[in-house]
Amino acid sequence: MRCTKCKGTAQVEVRRHHTAFCGPHFLEWFEAQVDRAVRRERMFTPQDRVLVAVSGGKDSLVLWDVLLRLGYQATGLHLNLGIGGYSQESQEKCEAFARDRGAELLVVDIPAEYGVGVEGLAQLTGRVACSACGLSKRYLFNRVAVDRGFDVVATAHNLDDEAAVLLGNLIAGNVDALVRQTPVLESTHPGLARKVKPLYRIAERETAAYAVLRGIDYVLDECPNSAGARSLLLKEALNLLERDAPGTKQSLYWNFLEKVRPLLRTASEPVALRSCVHCGQPTTAEVCAFCRMTERVARKLQSRVAVSAARREPVAASSGGGGGPA
Ligand code: SF4
Ligand SMILES: [Zn+2]
Numbered sequence: 188m189r190c191t192k193c194k195g196t197a198q199v200e201v202r203r204h205h206t207a208f209c210g211p212h213f214l215e216w217f218e219a220q221v222d223r224a225v226r227r228e229r230m231f232t233p234q235d236r237v238l239v240a241v242s243g244g245k246d247s248l249v250l251w252d253v254l255l256r257l258g259y260q261a262t263g264l265h266l267n268l269g270i271g272g273y274s275q276e277s278q279e280k281c282e283a284f285a286r287d288r289g290a291e292l293l294v295v296d297i298p299a300e301y302g303v304g305v306e307g308l309a310q311l312t313g314r315v316a317c318s319a320c321g322l323s324k325r326y327l328f329n330r331v332a333v334d335r336g337f338d339v340v341a342t343a344h345n346l347d348d349e350a351a352v353l354l355g356n357l358i359a360g361n362v363d364a365l366v367r368q369t370p371v372l373e374s375t376h377p378g379l380a381r382k383v384k385p386l387y388r389i390a391e392r393e394t395a396a397y398a399v400l401r402g403i404d405y406v407l408d409e410c411p412n413s414a415g416a417r418s419l420l421l422k423e424a425l426n427l428l429e430r431d432a433p434g435t436k437q438s439l440y441w442n443f444l445e446k447v448r449p450l451l452r453t454a455s456e457p458v459a460l461r462s463c464v465h466c467g468q469p470t471t472a473e474v475c476a477f478c479r480m481t482e483r484v485a486r487k488l489q490s491r492v493a494v495s496a497a498r499r500e501p502v503a504a505s506s507g508g509g510g511g512p513a
């Protein structure tokens with residue numbers, strides 16, 4: 188296989204575009220694809236401050252890398268989810284990446300801020316881990332962006348992610364989520380940041396190739412809570428289609444964006460947002476879902492402390508009196 192540009196040996200094949208590239212020309216093509224998406228969808232300009240959500244995985248570090256190389260003002264935001272060694276390694280990868288490039292990285296440590304990690308938040312409120320995690324990410328990315336005056340939040344959702352989410356939303360008939368599924372989600376409230384997905388035209392295997400060719404050191408392990416996730420099943424199903432019909436994911440997602448979503452948008456009612464009475468973040472209720480979750484957790488943690496303190500008291504009294512168990 189030969190590079191379409193220089194006829195040298197190709198290293199990466201892009202089957203859905205019937206093309207292949209050597210290493211340097213693949214990197215050039217990749218960066219041009221991302222820049223075209225940013226400009227075409229008017230995501231941001233070089234004057235804007237972009238907050239990039241970085242997990243330490245390949246897609247988010249690739250996004251941060253390519254935006255910095257293209258000359259955009261990209262600051263990373265990492266959330267330490269408190270998931271044991273996985274979270275520790277993820278944060279270390281983000282810090283090393285930022286250090287090597289002299290880039291700015293912000294970190295929110297969820298266990299330090301809220302007493303427990305996302306698994307604890309879930310356990311204490313009767314949710315599954317991914318639900319508490321998703322809610323925390325949506326809230327904290329938005330809050331940091333608004334509080335620190337960023338123009339936009341960029342996430343690393345790629346074509347595979349978007350096609351799988353779309354398929355899941357179609358199966359579930361989730362019209363509200365379908366209306367919100369777009370590469371640029373405009374702000375509809377002063378406390379709501381714009382959200383963009385600059386990798387929406389890029390396939391997952393292309394971000395993997397970019398990471399390898401650029402020598403990006405990312406966390407290889409998946410989050411332990413991702414095992415058996417439905418999104419992986421949907422991705423597998425789409426990969427099966429893509430194998431025999433290259434371009435299926437692209438057609439599914441791009442046709443949705445161009446032909447289906449505009450119809451849904453005109454038929455849907457805009458959601459009225461107000462400010463959470465506790466934190467001021469946009470919500471449809473009096474108190475936002477994140478405040479409800481973290482306040483419930485704080486109450487449970489306080490009552491645990493009170494119970495364990497009460498249990499310790501008789502022991503202290505008995506040891507003070509010299510009559511402890513033998
Ligand atoms: S798989 Fe892990 S990182 Fe992803 S949403 Fe679930 S808990 Fe969060
Ligand atoms: Zn070439």
Ligand SMILES: [Zn+2]
Nearest residue numbers: 463466475478
């Ligand atoms: Zn709130």
